Amino acid sequence: MILSHGTLTFPAAPLDTARSMMRDLAAQTRTEPGCLLYQVSENLETPGGFIISEQWESMDAMQVHLNQPEVGELVEKVKGMGVNDLSITAWSAGEATKIM
Amino acid sequence: MILSHGTLTFPAAPLDTARSMMRDLAAQTRTEPGCLLYQVSENLETPGGFIISEQWESMDAMQVHLNQPEVGELVEKVKGMGVNDLSITAWSAGEATKIM
Numbered sequence: 001m002i003l004s005h006g007t008l009t010f011p012a013a014p015l016d017t018a019r020s021m022m023r024d025l026a027a028q029t030r031t032e033p034g035c036l037l038y039q040v041s042e043n044l045e046t047p048g049g050f051i052i053s054e055q056w057e058s059m060d061a062m063q064v065h066l067n068q069p070e071v072g073e074l075v076e077k078v079k080g081m082g083v084n085d086l087s088i089t090a091w092s093a094g095e096a097t098k099i100m
Numbered sequence: 101m102i103l104s105h106g107t108l109t110f111p112a113a114p115l116d117t118a119r120s121m122m123r124d125l126a127a128q129t130r131t132e133p134g135c136l137l138y139q140v141s142e143n144l145e146t147p148g149g150f151i152i153s154e155q156w157e158s159m160d161a162m163q164v165h166l167n168q169p170e171v172g173e174l175v176e177k178v179k180g181m182g183v184n185d186l187s188i189t190a191w192s193a194g195e196a197t198k199i200m
Contacts (some may be wrong), residue, residue, distance in 0.1 A: 003103050003191060004199065005153055007139075023144050039107075041141035041151045044123050051141045051153060053105055059197065066199065075200070091103060092194035097159065099104065099166065099188035100175070 001036065002059050006052035006088035007043075013081040015048060022050055025074060029054075034061025052088065062090060101136065102159050106152035106188035107143075113181040115148060122150055125174060129154075134161025152188065162190060 010018045022040040029038045034057035043049035056062040065071065078086065110118045122140040129138045134157040143149035156162040165171065178186065 003105070003193075005103070005137075005155075006200070019144050026145060037105075039151060040144045042144060044119050044140045044142060044150075045126060050144075051139060051151065053151060053153060055105075062199075086200050088199035090197045090199055091191075093103075094192035094194045097190045099162075099190055100106070100186050 001093040002054075002056040002062050002090050003093050004052070004054035004056070004062065004088060004090040006054070006086070008050055008052075008078060008083045008086040009046060010048040010050070010078070011082045011084075013048075013083075018048070018050065018078075018081070021074070021078070022052075028070075029065060032061075032065050034058060035065065054090070055093075056090075059090065059092070101193040102154075102156040102162050102190050103193050104152070104154035104156070104162065104188060104190040106154070106186070108150055108152075108178060108183045108186040109146060110148040110150070110178070111182045111184075113148075113183075118148070118150065118178075118181070121174070121178070122152075128170075129165060132161075132165050134158060135165065154190070155193075156190075159190065159192070 026040045037055035039053040041051045126140045137155035139153040141151045
């Protein structure tokens, strides 16, 4: 399984627009093969900051997602809205521990 | 490194109170030994839903955090506020891939 943590900050864009875009991305992505979890959330400490939490069956499945033209277009769109810190890192998941 | 993803939903509590508690938890936890990342965020699709994204140097460091009395007290407090779905899973991180 793949775990991914992504962050981006909209410095000035209308946040309602950003929220709507993030919700649409999440709803679409969860329909894609191999997507186990895709949650979009708003950082409580960073105004305009959003977090993308992903889980995928495999890196292949995540790459199919990333290679879609729509994803590239969305990346360009948010850059055009002033986002210049988009960062996503994925890890292969090792041993899991259920904490609570 | 340890990666952790946690979720909880406040079904009815005043969300400003929940947000403030989550922010305080994050600020405190980031001062603890071995804490690499501790972000609290609000799920854009789940009213009252919050996400805790954590990275720790080791499971030992995370366990020291979890074993603090203050953490247990906070868990009991949020349960008293109606949270009945608190879920946290941690994984040892395997190979990392910088996606963006």
